Amino acid sequence: xxxxxxxxxxxxxxxxxxxxxxxxxxxxxxxxxxxxxxxxxxxxxxxxxxxxxxxxxxxxxxxxxxxxxxxxxxxxxxxxxxxxxxxxxxxxxxxxxxxxxxxxxxxxxxxxxxxxxxxxxxxxxxxxxxxxxxxxxxxxxxxxxxxxxxxxxxxxxxxxxxxxxxxxxxxxxxxxxxxxxxxxxxxxxxxxxxxxxxxxxxxxxxxxxxxxxxxxxxxxxxxxxxxxxxxxxxxxxxxxxxxxxxxxxxxxxxxxxxxxxxxxxxxxx
Amino acid sequence: xxxxxxxxxxxxxxxxxxxxxxxxxxxxxxxxxxxxxxxxxxxxxxxxxxxxxxxxxxxxxxxxxxxxxxxxxxxxxxxxxxxxxxxxxxxxxxxxxxxxxxxxxxxxxxxxxxxxxxxxxxxxxxxxxxxxxxxxxxxxxxxxxxxxxxxxxxxxxxxxxxxxxxxxxxxxxxxxxxxxxxxxxxxxxxxxxxxxxxxxxxxxxxxxxxxxxxxxxxxxxxxxxxxxxxxxxxxxxxxxxxxxxxxxxxxxxxxxxxxxxxxxxxxxx
Numbered sequence: 001x002x003x004x005x006x007x008x009x010x011x012x013x014x015x016x017x018x019x020x021x022x023x024x025x026x027x028x029x030x031x032x033x034x035x036x037x038x039x040x041x042x043x044x045x046x047x048x049x050x051x052x053x054x055x056x057x058x059x060x061x062x063x064x065x066x067x068x069x070x071x072x073x074x075x076x077x078x079x080x081x082x083x084x085x086x087x088x089x090x091x092x093x094x095x096x097x098x099x100x101x102x103x104x105x106x107x108x109x110x111x112x113x114x115x116x117x118x119x120x121x122x123x124x125x126x127x128x129x130x131x132x133x134x135x136x137x138x139x140x141x142x143x144x145x146x147x148x149x150x151x152x153x154x155x156x157x158x159x160x161x162x163x164x165x166x167x168x169x170x171x172x173x174x175x176x177x178x179x180x181x182x183x184x185x186x187x188x189x190x191x192x193x194x195x196x197x198x199x200x201x202x203x204x205x206x207x208x209x210x211x212x213x214x215x216x217x218x219x220x221x222x223x224x225x226x227x228x229x230x231x232x233x234x235x236x237x238x239x240x241x242x243x244x245x246x247x248x249x250x251x252x253x254x255x256x257x258x259x260x261x262x263x264x265x266x267x268x269x
Numbered sequence: 270x271x272x273x274x275x276x277x278x279x280x281x282x283x284x285x286x287x288x289x290x291x292x293x294x295x296x297x298x299x300x301x302x303x304x305x306x307x308x309x310x311x312x313x314x315x316x317x318x319x320x321x322x323x324x325x326x327x328x329x330x331x332x333x334x335x336x337x338x339x340x341x342x343x344x345x346x347x348x349x350x351x352x353x354x355x356x357x358x359x360x361x362x363x364x365x366x367x368x369x370x371x372x373x374x375x376x377x378x379x380x381x382x383x384x385x386x387x388x389x390x391x392x393x394x395x396x397x398x399x400x401x402x403x404x405x406x407x408x409x410x411x412x413x414x415x416x417x418x419x420x421x422x423x424x425x426x427x428x429x430x431x432x433x434x435x436x437x438x439x440x441x442x443x444x445x446x447x448x449x450x451x452x453x454x455x456x457x458x459x460x461x462x463x464x465x466x467x468x469x470x471x472x473x474x475x476x477x478x479x480x481x482x483x484x485x486x487x488x489x490x491x492x493x494x495x496x497x498x499x500x501x502x503x504x505x506x507x508x509x510x511x512x513x514x515x516x517x518x519x520x521x522x523x524x525x526x527x528x529x530x531x532x533x534x535x536x537x538x
Contacts, residue, residue, distance in 0.1 A: 053321045053325060058327060060340065061340075118322075
């Protein structure tokens with residue numbers, strides 16, 4: 001079996017999604033940026049059936065942060081997004097929340113799985129990063145080999161039933177001359193967060209220090225770049241932390257589900 | 270109080286949504302096409318809380334037929350779509366289904382209302398009709414003063430939990446030279462069914478006789494026109510009829526909720 005961490009960038013990029021999922025299933029753990037290039041990666045939020053309506057309604061009311069790509073109904077562990085896969089094992093790392101507090105970061109969910117759990121597969125901004133790079137816009141966190149920085153903001157999500165919380169954003173520093181291009185390109189991907197929600201001025205979002213993200217890693221901000229903020233699929237997890245349901249499970253930020261769907265499927269004209 | 274049925278087309282078109290809702294609240298009954306021009310009209314599907322997740326997931330999986338404009342959570346009877354209104358009274362006519370069978374067509378829901386009912390407000394193709402007319406495309410059912418014809422098709426909706434059924438379509442005969450324009454224009458309104466799902470060839474959709482619609486009225490088909498089919502917000506009601514939940518409530522086809530939201534709000538570039 002291949003060892004993901006020892007593979008070069010080209011080999012990681014060329015790996016089929018099903019092969020990558022198999023390595024994660026076998027227990028390998030790595031952030032997924034750069035793996036299976038061209039295939040959509042996704043956020044997870046898994047909740048018991050009785051909370052499922054609130055989560056789906058939360059997503060419907062917050063489509064920029066929570067674009068739903070698919071839903072596994074109670075008892076279902078796979079669908080066409082992860083053909084032949086198993087949602088309980090195929091993500092490198094999970095986060096388990098009890099009463100809003102993270103209690104574990106397991107690499108598989110066997111210990112926590114129940115047949116009444118409903119899984120929401122939520123679009124991820126990694127999908128538009130290849131489109132940005134193809135247009136000559138470099139992505140700082142990829143260049144620096146770290147996870148994308150994510151921040152809780154002072155923008156409240158629209159609440160739904162028991163679910164309420166802050167919008168979480170991901171940040172990419174973009175050269176000032178390419179910010180307009182970044183807006184144009186990402187707005188063609190509404191199913192994976194679409195256009196930025198904010199450009200420049202982190203203070204206005206309540207972010208005091210770009211070097212201290214709430215999730216992921218800090219990036220070095222190259223001179224001449226502007227911080228650009230996109231709505232982030234970690235938003236439902238922030239709502240879970242605030243709303244404190246008895247049980248909820250997410251992916252570990254940056255450790256995504258790699259789906260069988262091509263990024264280009266989510267592009268609109 | 271004004272008498273809607275005696276008003277001319279111009280007066281109906283000029284009426285504010287809140288005024289129209291007030292007349293319906295007072296018991297007046299009329300199909301809503303042509304009333305409060307420029308404001309979005311909407312389909313309704315109302316179900317008990319325990320079915321709400323299935324209905325919302327059904328909508329998420331069938332976005333062309335069931336584009337959600339808003340959701341009133343259990344116990345809620347109004348929101349920003351019908352400012353100061355009441356969903357139980359402000360639609361001219363409702364349809365009440367018990368075990369999938371229509372048992373009543375009341376003009377208000379006082380008798381049926383329960384605090385565990387959840388209301389889904391679903392986009393309606395009436396919204397793009399004004400855009401079509403502005404581009405010189407005449408709408409046969411408006412010209413002929415009847416309700417739009419709607420048909421159950423042999424296309425199955427994606428099912429969700431207990432909800433499954435056929436896609437329902439609305440039909441407008443469009444002059445062959447304007448069909449491409451109709452596609453182009455309506456594709457700019459994804460929140461209200463968007464581009465047609467089928468053009469020409471009703472047989473392929475399992476429609477045997479255009480003169481015998483399943484909902485609404487038959488229209489005379491002008492010579493030189495092609496029947497163009499759009500996904501229709503009556504689709505959830507067709508799923509209710511097939512899936513037979515203990516209770517579900519819809520609007521009477523053509524008798525829509527008139528919202529405070531301008532049609533133009535739902536237009537994308």
